[in-house]
Amino acid sequence: MSLPFYQRFHQHYDRSYRNKDLRTTMSRYHQEKKRSAIYTHGSTAYSSRSSAAHRQESEGFSQASSASYQQQASQATEYALASAVSRKAASAYDYGYSHGLTDSSLMLEDYSSKLSPQTKRARKSLLSGEEKENLPSDYMVPIFSGRQKHVSGITDTEEERIKEAAAYIAQRSLFSSEEGITASKQAAVSKQAAASKQAAVSKQATVSKQSAVSKQATVSKQSAVSQQSAASKQSTSSLHQEATLEKKSRKVAIREKAEQLSLRKTLEETEAFHKKLNEDNLLHAPDFVIKPRSHTVWEKENVKLHCSVSGWPEPRLTWYKNQVPIDVHANPGKYVIESRYGVHTLEIIACDFEDTAQYRASVMNVKGELSAYASVVVKRYKGELDETHFRAGASTIPLSFAVTPYGYASKFEIHFDEKFDVSFGREGETMSLGCRVVITPEIKHFQPEIQWYRNGEPVSPSKWVQTHWSGDRATLTFSHLNKEDEGLYTIRVRMGDYYEQYSAYVFVRDADAEIEGAPASPLDVVCLDANKDYIIISWKQPAVDGGSPILGYFIDKCEVGTDRWSQCNDTPVKFARFPVTGLIEGRSYIFRVRAVNKTGIGLPSRVSEPVAALDPAEKARLKSRPSAPWTGQIIVTEEEPTEGVIPGPPTDLSVTEATRSYVVLSWKPPRQRGHEGILYFVEKCDAETENWQRVNTELPVKSPRFALFDLAEGKSYRFRVRCSNSAGVGEPSEATEVTVVGDKLDIPKAPSNIIPSRNTDTSVVVTWEESKDAKELVGYYIESSVVGSGKWEPCNNNPVKGSRFTCHGLTTGQSYIFRVRAVNAAGLSEYSQDSEAIEVKAAIGGGVSPDVWPELNDTPGGLTDSRGGMHETSQPTFKKDALLGSKLNKPSLPSSSHNLGQTEVSKVSETVQEELTPSPQKAALKGKSKSDPLKKKKDIAAPSPPYDITCLESFRDSMVLGWKQPDKTGGAEITGYYVNYREVVDGVPGRWREANIKAVSDEAYKISNLKENMVYQFQVAAMNIAGLGVPSAVSECFKCEEWTIAVPGPPHSLKYSEVRKTSLVLQWKPPIYSGRTPVTGYFVDMKEANAKEDQWRGLNEAALKNKYLRVQGLKEGVSYVFRVRAMNQAGVGKPSDLAGPVVAETRPGTKEVVVSVDDDGIISLNFECDQMAPNSEFIWSKDYVPTEDSPRLEVESKGNKTKMTFKDLGTEDLGMYSCDVTDTDGIASSYLIDEEELKRLLALSQEHKFPTVPIKSELAVEILEKGQVRFWMQADKLSGNAKVNFIFNDKEIFEGPKYKMHIDRNTGMIEMFMEKLQDEDEGTYTFQVQDGRATGHSTLVLIGDVYKNLQKEAEFQRQEWIRKQGPHFVEYLSWEVTGECNVLLKCKVANIKKETHIVWYKDEREISVDEKHDFKDGICTLLITEFSKKDAGIYEVILKDDRGKDKSRLKLVDEAFKELMTEVCKMIALSATDLKIQSTAEGIRLYSFVTYYLEDLKVNWSHNGTAIKYSDRVKTGVTGEQIWLQINEPTPNDKGKYVMELFDGKTTHQKTVDLSGQAYDDAFAEFQRLKQAAIAEKNRARVVGGLPDVVTIQEGKALNLTCIVWGDPTPEVSWLRNEKPLASDDHCNLKFEAGKTAYFTISGVSAADSGKYGLVVKNKYGSEISDFTISVFIPEEEARVATAEAQKGNKKSK
16 A cells, blocks of 8 residues: 555654644543543453454354344334444444554544544554555654544444444344453453454455445345244244343443443434434534645655645635636646545645745635635755665656766767747747757756747746747747747756757747838837836837838727726827826736827737836735735725824935926925825926926825926926825925926937848848947847848847847848848937948858857857756856867856856966957957067066966866966066976876966966876966066975865955055955855955964955955055955855055055046046056956946057047946056056936036036016016026027017017127017027027927916006006005904005096995095095994995096905904904903993994803803893803802903904902902892882872862882881871871772862872881872863953954
């Protein structure tokens, strides 16, 4: 039987891996085991027996047990108990035996518990010999039962019932027979002997177990049915057996009774479970019994993740990788997913770095879902070779183990058959590149590493391209060709330490255009920058324009997950970069670009990669945590904002990109921002002004970058940014420098000097000189044309860099001409001049272009060799091994200290070194030495011997030596070295042998074909133009043996330069032997030359990445020595040989590198040396790496001066530039160009290259008094020859009736005047200034709203001038609140005369004014007293006379009225007097007077800081101008400070008074006095009413008077007549009834009753007299008197 997966490699699993949940479950399980100890002990007799013995007993008693079974059917309790025991015993026995467990290890489990099963351990005695070999030593086997849970009493299948019956018969037979009892006792005594006996037949019992059970079940079932008629016959036998049971011992009977009681309890619980059983109770959510665990594995190994789950219904499990479901069919052979016995397994085959991820196991059923996570980390092998892997025959050995010096092969031969050739395709087609790979010798279990490259960059599988390796053939397939796929393709096959490669070019032609004459599709659409507000898209222009120039490009976007494309720009853009705005934050988009010319729109480009509209920091935060499966949208969550913190100003605001279409700003968020998100507002203003305008008023910016559109080209702007949040808008940032809107990037100039040369029968090599001063060059397009045809065809559809290209697909024997054009983001250059015609045919000798057949080089198409992705063996190698083999095209692997894309800088010369192309400087030197005869001069001698020979690296059959240059060069440059070696056997040296025939140019050399473990000595001699010098001293003995140390070897070739009094530069070369891992850095040590060895001190704490160091802080005149140590992951290696001693001093005549900028703006570094030797040369370096062959630099040396010119100084040129002078005593100097210096030099270059007239003020416009328009600008200074051109809408305008020009050359003021702006004057105005070579211009764009506003302003000023010719308002109508709280409307007038009069209106109704205006001081006023709501309205004043009229209007409604009322209320509140205290009869009153009161003035009172709650006792109110607070019936609680608050709508005014102490006592006392007086006044006696003042009555009449009297107590009533008391009698009856009514009655009035009467009322509070008069008249007398008076009247009339 094969071992399960967990027994093979994971030896630690069962020992250490038990999570917390599992340990808790196991402890609970053991507790449940203890509870069922009685049952388990009682079942030992049965459970300890072998399966075979049980089956034999079962067969022996089949008939008897069958009858007994039928007979005992009525006794449900006992048989159910026995059935439960037998079923549990059989289940446990079968389960344990099937897993290889012995009988003694089996124990019956109480399956009524829902806990996880207990893990069991297997004994090795049950395993076969083969299985024992596969089982690791000391391994404890975990048994995973998973969902194999047996619940007693609920099984319904026929098979389970048969097993249950058979097991019960066997168990009953055991209890009911004496033999069974004897057997049980014997089994208990001799258990070990029985176990060994059972082991002999265990294998056979395993095979026959099922058949035995089935047979027993069949027999017992048949006997139960067919032998019912024989039941009576067998009853006697059954009774006999029952009688024998009585002979049992008392001990056995007690034990059986205990078992029966325990089983009865179990049965009752089972029956209760049956009653409660329903579907809902069975369902439960999934749960992990065992969760998957994380693994760290070696590359190329397999790994398994497994877990065990529970739940019902059975959960469905899905595996995820980085939240993406794993599809086994999509990755055949990569994943294996299994589910057996409740254990779910995910196996990953041959792990690589891409398998490093987070894996998730997700289980789900109807009750829920649950996930568990595990991580897999794949590491590459960095240690010694584990030979056990080879002995085990494992097929998953890492690739680096394929070949070692002690492995299967010492060398591999790699050949390519059926190679792919130069290929041509068309967009949209499919294409496959492939070749057969033959590797000898062939070794099983080892496969080569196949890597494809395009233009030197690795090709990764994607939806566009797929790779395949069938075992002997490599294929690269393009599913849908695009022009981006065009390039040089290289296949590299790596086998252990050897590799081979092959290359060919793939050309992709444009697809047919849908519209004839439309341009081709752009290519390489990528995202340059992305944030929340915009995404900058860039692309490359196509080579084919369709026959007419490309007018621009349209950019389309599509949200990921949809198929709806929308156009991003309304007008075509010419610049090949564009910021796309209007995106939704968090959404992902793809983009494409279409070109357009006058014919139409071309096909779209290949879509870009998806990019999310998020800030980079947000993306990093989202990537750091698991996310949902990719849906094309990223959900962005923000923290809950915290209000109240206004953000500060942003920092580091700068213009990152500026074109004619847009400007991109970038800044950093403010430090003070609170916890909530912030938004940004961008503002702009014209240069030299402070008129700031907000750009994004409607849509605030969310990210710290923004693209501005709709800027006037050529105009200068400044920008600033504000932050805002819910608390408000913060202060603005510092403004940017002045930015001129326009393309900073110019279209490149056309290439020149196009030279074609023959190559093959179908190809031509074309070379050219690159475009001068080209910035951000993308590449070149090459076109060919058959001579005389006039039709040009593109040779490449993907721009190529460099100055050389091979044009394929040409017709043999045909003559062609070629032309080239350059391309950058600004556009395509003009075409170069046509080349000379060339006939296509193979060159003599079959020349091969190196860019098409790069197998002749060290790298695939410019690739740098590397060990990236390889595991290192114990044999150290280095790059220059490629030069030492017999074949140039079969180099060994480069040093492991370099990764793909890094450049190897160490050089080791060899015999084949001369075949390489020399540098221009060295080539010039060699050419000169060949042309001059070799003769010794007086001042030239052979060099002195080299010294300090050391071994840099050692192999089994070769060694690498290093040495130091001679102290004396003999006055000429050293041209090479010769190395000799000899063997040393037992201390006896042999004869010298030559190691190299040709001179070695470097101070290092590899001597090959040496003998392993042989001791050698070496000597080196130097040579110059004078001849070969004296050999060095014999080196120490070195043993040729394989170096296996882990740390790197010593660096070599240390040298110092630029020695000054406080600093110098130390340089070195990396160690040849890098150790087991790549070199990661260097440490430099220094000490004084005479100091002891313990005085070494390190100069750098962190390891250096560079191979040079500028040492600072030296002491002048002190001598120093230096050494360098290399470091890798294993540690720090041994130090190098010493450099020095060198004295820190600045030698006389030392000069430094000087930077200069000429009049053409060309930037150069200049150096001069007065101490040069005849053969000295200048060597320029960047970061101390020679700059020879650099396309960005040009070096010119003449005499003792040298100049290094930058062709196009940019950020790529940042670094330290140094100049060394050869054949001198270390003369050198350097110059640092950092970012600040770069900016300074570029600005200076621009100033020199394009001299400009300094402008003080840019072109501006202003409106003069009469509406005239003045355009003006001011230059710094102008000479007498300065000329100015005035341009309007690209046409020059001249002085005339419409335009008046004026130039003041002394002040530099340039002006142009216009009387009036018409509609046709809308456009662009430019002043062009030329003063010698210097030019300058300023442009003002007056279009759209800007021009309309300016025109309106001019017309307004004209009308204003006309208005001011008559009476007019200097200051328009306004209002003012006086100190008396009145409102004064006023205005200021001018140009007034005597006849001028003024009229006031309100709401178009004239207001009558009492007095006439005198226009004193030109002020007119209208006073409104006690202003209130009724005074709201529109006021207007008209000023007029015979010269005209003017009017001013003031609206006092809505908000304006509210503002005025607020001011009025304020003045009223300020007029309030201090609070005063007044006592009344009711209580105490606090009051204040104001000028007058308005309801708009809000009054609030507070007592001791608490607002007063008004009630019947405490009231407030306003009476006239008095504002009061009445406190009735005051108490001591009313003492304290009272505040009256008057709120005018904006401000609160307060008046306070302290009602406490003496003030309260006095007020309270006065209150008490007034209260008593009021009581007295209220209760005193008084006549309420009823008595008249005069009573006139006829004599004889009766007089009755009634009067109401009030008083408390009831007053006393008395009467007076003529001031004398009057008593009641019969004639005059006086009554007082009910204490309130007094009666005065005279029955018959006579003349004597006439007189003055009075009623006197009196009580203790006071008295009152009410007087009345009675007048009695006689009617006769009156008539007589009347007649007499009439007669007197008649007499007078006569």
